[in-house]
Amino acid sequence: MKKIISIIAVICSLCIALAACGQTATPEKTAKNSENPAVTQNGTKPDDHAEPGDLSGNVIVAVFSATGTTKGVAEKIAALTGAELKEIVPAVPYTSADLNYGNSGSRATKEQNDADVRPQLAGDISIEGCRVLYLGYPIWWGEAPRIMSTFVESHDFTGITVIPFCTSGSSDIGSSDDTLAAQAGSGNWLQGKRFPGSVKEDELREWITETGGIDMEKTLKLYIGDAEIPVEWEDNGSVNALKKLAEKTLAVQMSMYGGFEQVGALGSTLPRDDRQTTTEAGDIVLYSGNQIVIFYGSNSWSYTRLGHASLSEQEMTELLSHGDVNITLKFE
């Protein structure tokens, strides 16, 4: 009985230590970030290849997540930015016993107690061609898990804007982002930010805008032939991904179909959230994840809404019913 009571006492004191860890948060860093998000916050030299807000290159979200919380946030960031999601996977996966922070002898706790430990990665994660890297991890004992050090020390971040983010029980990001930046020794590292696992898309969108992940100054423009069409675009991950495709101008050869629409292949697959939809003239939708459809009549099918052209049915019919057209999308 005595033994059981003393084990409970140890677990309680560890929980209190974790909570205390949360109280040593450094909220002033977040404020600094929102004042000047493009500031490089550490000893690494900002390089002039990567301008925050310039997304002409690839955007990648790389994440280590032991129990799925940070991965959930990473998925939202990837959907909002149209980025590719890559997981940082340990060669030896963490079991729940490994993650038991109530046990001072557990693998994760022992690793965090030794700054020199570098757990091996399951495989290489290529960040070649990447210009903006969102880098996510959970907080373990106030720091980034040691596997994040393995990751940053084995990559060259020259020309990359690195934007760290983390999840935790309550602790802030602390100096974990600075430590990783110093270990990386290259790249333009921005101030990182901690999110709860339950963070809403709106908060992430605001942060992405602040940090320059999506340039809200630019607009997505649609041309049918040479005519620019006024469009109210949806605010969703599919449109964000379309914006990325349209940064280098996207030309699509459309074909008339069914006497109510023109459809064309985008050449890429976008994130989709298909719903049964009855369309009307002017509706612009994503079909099958990789085709854009513009309507001058109505159809009922499962689509992801992209936007609506603010023209009358007569104007849409005039534009689209006389033969196949070429459309151009530009994000500028």
Ligand SMILES: Cc1cc2nc3c(=O)[nH]c(=O)nc-3n(C[C@H](O)[C@H](O)[C@H](O)COP(=O)(O)O)c2cc1C
């Ligand atoms: C070994 C270990 C240590 C942890 N240390 C802290 C900590 O210091 N502060 C905190 O708020 N949360 C701490 N946590 C909780 C995690 O940061 C939190 O559950 C996180 O969201 C998990 O993310 P994941 O599911 O992506 O792995 C710790 C968790 C583990 C497993």
